[in-house]
Amino acid sequence: MAERPIRVLLAKPGLDGHDRGVKVLARGLRDEGFEVIYTGLRQTPEMVASAALQEDVDVVGLSILSGAHMTLLPRICELLRGEGLGDVLVTAGGIIPDDDIPALEAAGISRVFGPGTTIREVADYLRANARRAA
Amino acid sequence: MVGEGSSPAVELAKRARSGERRALARVLTEIENRTADGEAALRSLYPHAGRAHLVGVTGAPGTGKSTLLAALIRELRRAGRSVAVIAVDPSSPITGGAILGDRVRMQEHAGDRDVFVRSMASRGHAGGLAATTVAAAALLDAVGFDVIVLETVGAGQSEVEVAAAADTTVVVEAPGMGDEIQAIKAGLLEVADIVVVNKGDLPGALRAASQLRAMISAAAPPPSDDRPRPKRPEVLVASATKGEGVAELLAAIERHREQLLATGDDRARLARADAQLQAALAERLRDRLRREDGRAADEALLRSIAEHTLDPFAAADRLLASLGE
Numbered sequence: 001m002a003e004r005p006i007r008v009l010l011a012k013p014g015l016d017g018h019d020r021g022v023k024v025l026a027r028g029l030r031d032e033g034f035e036v037i038y039t040g041l042r043q044t045p046e047m048v049a050s051a052a053l054q055e056d057v058d059v060v061g062l063s064i065l066s067g068a069h070m071t072l073l074p075r076i077c078e079l080l081r082g083e084g085l086g087d088v089l090v091t092a093g094g095i096i097p098d099d100d101i102p103a104l105e106a107a108g109i110s111r112v113f114g115p116g117t118t119i120r121e122v123a124d125y126l127r128a129n130a131r132r133a134a
Numbered sequence: 135m136v137g138e139g140s141s142p143a144v145e146l147a148k149r150a151r152s153g154e155r156r157a158l159a160r161v162l163t164e165i166e167n168r169t170a171d172g173e174a175a176l177r178s179l180y181p182h183a184g185r186a187h188l189v190g191v192t193g194a195p196g197t198g199k200s201t202l203l204a205a206l207i208r209e210l211r212r213a214g215r216s217v218a219v220i221a222v223d224p225s226s227p228i229t230g231g232a233i234l235g236d237r238v239r240m241q242e243h244a245g246d247r248d249v250f251v252r253s254m255a256s257r258g259h260a261g262g263l264a265a266t267t268v269a270a271a272a273l274l275d276a277v278g279f280d281v282i283v284l285e286t287v288g289a290g291q292s293e294v295e296v297a298a299a300a301d302t303t304v305v306v307e308a309p310g311m312g313d314e315i316q317a318i319k320a321g322l323l324e325v326a327d328i329v330v331v332n333k334g335d336l337p338g339a340l341r342a343a344s345q346l347r348a349m350i351s352a353a354a355p356p357p358s359d360d361r362p363r364p365k366r367p368e369v370l371v372a373s374a375t376k377g378e379g380v381a382e383l384l385a386a387i388e389r390h391r392e393q394l395l396a397t398g399d400d401r402a403r404l405a406r407a408d409a410q411l412q413a414a415l416a417e418r419l420r421d422r423l424r425r426e427d428g429r430a431a432d433e434a435l436l437r438s439i440a441e442h443t444l445d446p447f448a449a450a451d452r453l454l455a456s457l458g459e
Contacts, residue, residue: 005225056160
């Protein structure tokens with residue numbers, strides 16, 4: 001059997017209404033051969049963790065533009081660990097100041113992708129770092 | 135292949151059955167990836183399945199299947215039933231990638247442990263479901279969900295596989311999707327146990343429903359012999375976004391199941407058994423014929439078929455004969 005696809009959950013936690021970027025990413029990752037589970041806007045950290053658990057994803061990608069990343073992203077990482085999902089790769093993208101990145105990495109975000117990142121870079125990073133499903 | 139014994143897969147299956155959702159999600163992945171572990175886990179739990187009500191939801195893209203399903207989940211939870219959903223979306227035939235977007239409409243149940251939603255990519259399987267959907271449903275059945283809903287890809291006219299996979303098949307229509315001729319064509323509507331015209335708040339919904347009713351009753355032939363007769367589905371109108379007609383839909387679904395139980399009609403269960411057996415046979419055959427490159431036949435054999443020096447049936451006989459060697 002061919003190599004099995006990597007499963008990626010893409011979510012937008014919190015209260016911003018701008019999902020153009022994450023949709024472009026979803027489409028781009030589809031074209032790179034990923035199975036992308038898209039959960040849409042205004043997700044609470046609990047919704048993200050519950051979706052990651054039920055879907056048994058290899059990667060959780062969080063898009064956030066609202067400025068609430070320092071609250072929401074560490075909370076999501078904490079919930080994922082609490083569900084036994086500490087081995088899931090968690091990445092973030094959107095508008096996140098460089099100064100905040102070390103704290104986010106310490107909280108469990110493995111990589112923050114800033115504006116201008118290409119789909120190819122994201123795809124290559126996920127392929128190199130995602131845990132394969134079991 | 136591993137089948138018996140207390141392998142890690144069987145342990146995982148036990149944990150899934152004791153209610154551990156993480157273990158359940160893991161086993162589903164193994165089944166979806168058709169691994170030996172997945173097979174062992176499913177085999178260990180298979181005797182526990184057979185209690186759930188399997189409901190298929192199908193219909194053309196954009197008719198509102200997922201939204202209607204979210205409303206139906208709400209209604210099921212109100213009635214105290216636990217529910218698992220397998221939502222299938224298509225894989226790209228080019229890259230193998232997929233966007234699984236059905237979950238968007240079902241996120242409101244995130245905190246409820248009696249609602250379990252799993253998205254599946256079709257991974258090249260035609261027919262509206264994924265090749266492993268029926269197996270995944272058996273697992274969800276075995277761990278104790280009362281109702282299991284199988285949502286197909288946006289279906290055209292011939293994605294009728296769900297009818298063999300489910301006890302009760304709901305076909306979702308929307309106003310403006312076609313005329314009376316569409317309603318008498320063979321295919322999707324024929325396998326419906328219940329037809330719902332969704333978007334019932336839009337103009338034309340009631341007319342669409344009455345046209346469907348007229349065509350369905352006109353289509354039923356007299357029971358002159360033993361030929362299988364087309365079903366005569368109930369036609370309902372609902373508006374998923376307004377929550378109208380959803381309680382009636384659930385009532386119709388439950389009525390259908392009671393009818394199956396009362397009449398001892400086990401055609402749906404036997405059709406499901408047949409589908410599972412066919413899939414297992416095909417899988418076994420594939421495993422035994424599979425070469426290192428993943429193909430069943432070597433290139434010389436394929437080439438002789440392509441060049442018409444050998445017909446595909448003779449080639450198949452040759453491969454099957456090679457199994458005995």
